Amino acid sequence: MEWFGIVALLLMLCYSAYPGKVKRLETKVKRLEKKQRGVAYMSKLINDLVGKQCIIRSEFIFSFAGKTELSCKIIDADDEWIKICYTEKKDKQVVKLMRIENIDSIEEQ
Known part of the structure; x- marks a missing residue:
């Protein structure tokens, strides 16, 4: 009978941390x-800039162009990528492909 009480106490102690983890x-x-909704909204805005x-x-951009900003023409865009x-x-x-989430800002010329 004592073992049952000890096992019940151990189970209760183990599962008491779950509400914090769930939260x-x-x-x-x-x-x-929230982040995904922001990226989706940004991709809709980028679709308006296609061809500009x-x-x-x-x-x-620094990895392939050697600077942090690049003057370019947007050829195509979808939900995750920009060409x-x-x-x-x-x-x-x-011609390069970039993930939209890697873009800090876009300015139309």
Whole structure:
């Protein structure tokens, strides 16, 4: 009989931490949903800029262009990706794909 009481006490102690964990997971899910809605709204705005010359600012651009902002033409866009075309130093046209979530800001020229 004592063992039953000890086992019940241990189970109660183990499961008492779950409400806190559930609350933390709920806040994380809400934060991710808000972020996803923002990205979806941004992709709708970017669709309006298709075919226009823009300046895109992003830390991601530094890896392939050597600077944090890039003057380019937006060729196509969907919910997650944007297709851009820009000119390198030697008048070479380069087409790249970027994730929308990596973009800090876009300015229309």
